Amino acid sequence: MVASLTLTLDRLWARRDDTPEQRRGATISTGDQSGARPQPAQGRQALSALDDAEIVARCAKGDQAALGELYRRYKGEALRFIRHAVRNTQDADDILQEVFVEVARSLKHFEGRAAFSTWLHRVCVRTAVRQMKRRYR
Numbered sequence: 001m002v003a004s005l006t007l008t009l010d011r012l013w014a015r016r017d018d019t020p021e022q023r024r025g026a027t028i029s030t031g032d033q034s035g036a037r038p039q040p041a042q043g044r045q046a047l048s049a050l051d052d053a054e055i056v057a058r059c060a061k062g063d064q065a066a067l068g069e070l071y072r073r074y075k076g077e078a079l080r081f082i083r084h085a086v087r088n089t090q091d092a093d094d095i096l097q098e099v100f101v102e103v104a105r106s107l108k109h110f111e112g113r114a115a116f117s118t119w120l121h122r123v124c125v126r127t128a129v130r131q132m133k134r135r136y137r
Contacts, residue, residue, distance in 0.1 A: 052116040059107050067107075071100055074117065078124050085128050091135070099127045 047055065047069040058066035078099055083092040102123055110119055 053112060056107060056110060056112070056116055059104070060110075067100075067104055070103070070116075074120055075100075077117070078120060081121065081124055082128055085125075086132060091131070095124075095128050095131050098131060099124050102127055 047058075047065060050058075050069075052070075052073075055066045055069055059070060075096065079092060079096050082095050082099070083089060086092055086095065099120075103120065106123070110116070
């Protein structure tokens with residue numbers, strides 16, 4: 001599951017960073033920009049020492065290692081909540097993956113007025129409800 005989540009997140013970051021012309025297959029030269037996604041400046045140990053606000057800020061800039069750190073920190077908590085809500089382990093695993101894809105997409109909208117875990121909990125609720133409505137229509 002982690003490999004498929006990483007692959008999905010890689011595709012998501014690539015789409016987010018590309019311009020509309022690049023998504024359609026055209027290449028655009030913009031001077032000295034290489035088009036590469038930002039790389040983490042520190043290793044995994046250093047990321048684990050950072051607080052959530054700093055990691056969220058890095059994620060918003062496209063740092064995949066920081067997104068991986070958020071996943072590592074919160075996957076257990078999110079999965080427990082989703083399993084309790086949907087009462088189905090397979091559905092919970094699918095919903096967890098959707099939650100973190102949604103987190104990657106919408107992290108730029110996180111305002112920081114509440115704790116990241118509170119915002120993640122709301123994303124879990126919305127995603128679980130949406131997925132369960134789709135499945136049981």
